[in-house]
Amino acid sequence: MPDPTSGRPPRWCGAAAGPPAEPDAFVGRRAELGALARALGAARLVTVTGTGGVGKSRLAARAAARWATDGARRGGADPEVPRAWARVDLAPLRDADFVDHAVVEALELTDHTARTPRETLLALPRVLGFTGPGEADGADRAVGADGARAATGPRLLLVLDGFEHLADACADLVAELLRRVPQVRVLAVGRRPLGVAGERLFPLDPPAEDEAVRLLIARAAQHGVSVEAADPAVREVCRRLDRLPLAVELAAGRLRTLPPARLLERLDDRFRLLTGGPRDTLPRHRTLRTAIGWSHELCTPEQRLLWARLSVFTGPFDPEAAEYVCGGHGLPADDVLDVLGELVAQSVVAREETAAGPRLRMLDTVRAYGAGWLAATGDAERLRRRHRDWYVGLATSCELEWFSPRQTEVAARIETELPNLRSALEYCMTGPDEARLAQYLAGCLWFCWAGCGRLAEGRHWLARAVALDGGHEPSRLKALWVLAYVAILQGDTGPALAALQECRRVAESAASATALAYAEHRTGCLALVTDDMERAERLLRSALERYREIGELNSTVLMGRVELAMARAFQGDLADAVRLCEDVRRVCDDHGERWSRAYALYVLAYAAWQEGKLGYARDLLVDCLTDTHGFHDLLGSVLAVELLALVTVSEGDAAEAAVLQGAAGGMWASVGLRLFGSVHYNAPHELCEARARERLGDARYEARVREGAALGREAAVARALGRAGSRPLRALPGPRGQAGGGSPHTRQPAASPTRKGGETAG
Numbered sequence: 001m002p003d004p005t006s007g008r009p010p011r012w013c014g015a016a017a018g019p020p021a022e023p024d025a026f027v028g029r030r031a032e033l034g035a036l037a038r039a040l041g042a043a044r045l046v047t048v049t050g051t052g053g054v055g056k057s058r059l060a061a062r063a064a065a066r067w068a069t070d071g072a073r074r075g076g077a078d079p080e081v082p083r084a085w086a087r088v089d090l091a092p093l094r095d096a097d098f099v100d101h102a103v104v105e106a107l108e109l110t111d112h113t114a115r116t117p118r119e120t121l122l123a124l125p126r127v128l129g130f131t132g133p134g135e136a137d138g139a140d141r142a143v144g145a146d147g148a149r150a151a152t153g154p155r156l157l158l159v160l161d162g163f164e165h166l167a168d169a170c171a172d173l174v175a176e177l178l179r180r181v182p183q184v185r186v187l188a189v190g191r192r193p194l195g196v197a198g199e200r201l202f203p204l205d206p207p208a209e210d211e212a213v214r215l216l217i218a219r220a221a222q223h224g225v226s227v228e229a230a231d232p233a234v235r236e237v238c239r240r241l242d243r244l245p246l247a248v249e250l251a252a253g254r255l256r257t258l259p260p261a262r263l264l265e266r267l268d269d270r271f272r273l274l275t276g277g278p279r280d281t282l283p284r285h286r287t288l289r290t291a292i293g294w295s296h297e298l299c300t301p302e303q304r305l306l307w308a309r310l311s312v313f314t315g316p317f318d319p320e321a322a323e324y325v326c327g328g329h330g331l332p333a334d335d336v337l338d339v340l341g342e343l344v345a346q347s348v349v350a351r352e353e354t355a356a357g358p359r360l361r362m363l364d365t366v367r368a369y370g371a372g373w374l375a376a377t378g379d380a381e382r383l384r385r386r387h388r389d390w391y392v393g394l395a396t397s398c399e400l401e402w403f404s405p406r407q408t409e410v411a412a413r414i415e416t417e418l419p420n421l422r423s424a425l426e427y428c429m430t431g432p433d434e435a436r437l438a439q440y441l442a443g444c445l446w447f448c449w450a451g452c453g454r455l456a457e458g459r460h461w462l463a464r465a466v467a468l469d470g471g472h473e474p475s476r477l478k479a480l481w482v483l484a485y486v487a488i489l490q491g492d493t494g495p496a497l498a499a500l501q502e503c504r505r506v507a508e509s510a511a512s513a514t515a516l517a518y519a520e521h522r523t524g525c526l527a528l529v530t531d532d533m534e535r536a537e538r539l540l541r542s543a544l545e546r547y548r549e550i551g552e553l554n555s556t557v558l559m560g561r562v563e564l565a566m567a568r569a570f571q572g573d574l575a576d577a578v579r580l581c582e583d584v585r586r587v588c589d590d591h592g593e594r595w596s597r598a599y600a601l602y603v604l605a606y607a608a609w610q611e612g613k614l615g616y617a618r619d620l621l622v623d624c625l626t627d628t629h630g631f632h633d634l635l636g637s638v639l640a641v642e643l644l645a646l647v648t649v650s651e652g653d654a655a656e657a658a659v660l661q662g663a664a665g666g667m668w669a670s671v672g673l674r675l676f677g678s679v680h681y682n683a684p685h686e687l688c689e690a691r692a693r694e695r696l697g698d699a700r701y702e703a704r705v706r707e708g709a710a711l712g713r714e715a716a717v718a719r720a721l722g723r724a725g726s727r728p729l730r731a732l733p734g735p736r737g738q739a740g741g742g743s744p745h746t747r748q749p750a751a752s753p754t755r756k757g758g759e760t761a762g
Helices: 030-042 056-074 096-106 117-122 164-180 209-222 232-240 245-254 260-273 283-298 301-310 319-326 333-345 364-377 380-402 407-428 435-444 446-451 455-466 473-489 493-510 513-529 533-550 555-570 574-591 595-610 614-630 634-650 654-668 679-696 698-709 713-721
Strands: 045-049 084-089 156-161 184-190 200-203 350-354 357-361 751-753 759-761
Touching (some): 030 200, 056 156, 301 333, 380 407, 380 435, 407 446, 446 473, 446 555, 473 513, 614 634, 654 713, 679 698
Antiparallel strands (some): 350 357
16 A cells, blocks of 8 residues: 555555555554544544644544544444545645546546546446445445445545645535535545535644654654653754654754754754744744754755755656756756755655655655745746656657557556646646647657546646647647547547547648548547448558558557457458457567557457357456556456456356446446447447346346446456456567566656757657
8 A cells, every 4th residue: 555645646445454554653643543533433524634744644544544444343234345545645736627636546436438527426326336226326325445335324535635725626526525425425634624514623733742752763763863762852852843743853854963952952043043924823834834944954055956946846756857857057967866865864855655666755845845945046937847848758758668568667657757747737738838848748648548547637638738829730730639539438429520620631731641640540440439330441441551651650550450450350350350460469569568469359359259269268358458457448448348258158157247247337337338339349248148148037147247236346357357356467578689678768858949948858
């Protein structure tokens, strides 16, 4: 389980998971934990308030884990289903429109439909299987950690952490969730109340002096320093810092170079310097700022400069990014790593584990302090351009390496870098001089939107980007066809067709062979899912010929070949479909590509089933599902589960086939129109249902379908794979003569000078 103070989207956390994993020991707060647990038992909305640095986030994560555990221990009407909780980190967000997106992401509600994120959240009872037989749209049922049905009453605790700068948007969402989704309760964490009816406030004060001393001793020990509680200076340091945990931890970092008595002297000096300020400022707010300012003053000039510049990052970052973004203009790039190491040692910067490996980040309060200094230097705009350049370059290299043995590493890295990519996208949306980069970046990330299950977010950025007047046709044309692709996968054919028509019209006018190929390809894809097979084949063949003429070969081109194979299979030419997909599999194996390969395996499995090779079909589908699920590609996953159900009934297990059909039905709720409403895609499903009903009878068939529908997504995939859990994505051999593996090379982003003197990628 991820660190509850990290920005990485958390997984659903059930009671069995225990307390949240933390980078260091949780000290004290026993009384507060008990009181917060009682508050959660008495109200559906509890808001923990308090000054920055008082420990609200950690306490809330602990309390959420205890709430889930206590619910399972007491059992209730359905003791087999544990409670669950999920944390939403709102601190990195700056756009109120993204609050709903952030909650959907934290709940892992991969949604391929054209629904808004709010509609997805309000559909929780149906999407996650809250409902059961005889229940009215899930009104009185709940969900456990695996999505199964549970007893009446709230079973999901949503922890909204760091909402204060987005309070209005959060209050609107919480009010609607509490009113319309009775299975949910909310634990909000911020410096102010939400102001929603029924809210129960839980003001959090600093810990008692003894606990603050214990915290200082524990954190000092992590720095290899031993101090004693009996030392009067230790206790006085905690007193002077008002026992604020963040301030105490910053002080502990200083004990590496200053003994407690000397540290206290320096703290006294700083307090005398910073006793002023507005009279209406809360004392603890002044104390926290003083404590951070004192730590800041003890830094060398280079450390202060880097602290300010690092504030431009809005999530986890790696040292290479810090070197590029923050180096130069008084801080040589070669010195950045050494200075960064000192900031880590002083607890100004923290290490954390992410999906892409170790990363660095600043606590939001510390980052905000640095941002103030950065603004005061007048260098903020240049740093934001540097930040933009790095992440545009990162997206560029990741798009290229998506078609490589590093595809799985790219997927993990993009997930980790999303907060900073969003910040870069937002910056690119700010004016006409940035519009072309907004279109370029939104289109460049097509593999994230389409391949990694982020269609709703992708459509948000793409729609905003194409509405801008960027004056750079290639970037806008790419954004248009990617927007159409996303809309097709969401089942929203009208906007998809409009975007494709505009893309083709402008591409013809600009004589852009590349844009014409992609527009024609996606128009063929649209024909495929709307059952116009002859037109689909004609357009796809034409697009593939255009790709050949311009020398284009990547995952999208290979998907075009798979889509052509589907059109041929649906027209009865299985031999041609197999030939096309075997060729795709060979090219994918040569390049270490797994995403397009998974769809090729789906078509090959369909052909194997038609030929009665059931064991081979199952092996292909297990491989397909393992990879699509690993990429969070819900469309590919549900198509594989549907076909596995048909293979299963053909093997003679009608009951298990019905369960898989029920599981697929639950997944389609997040994909869109089941099997695209297509007669061709729906034929295997109808055949499977007919055979299962014939063998089981209507009553048994419906019962097994309900059993499958009650499975959460992870449980459904595990069931389809025939084991307790799915395999992680694994690397394929690299291209001939080339080793695979490793992370995307992003040491230097693709950059070129701009007229305004900044650095711009692409």
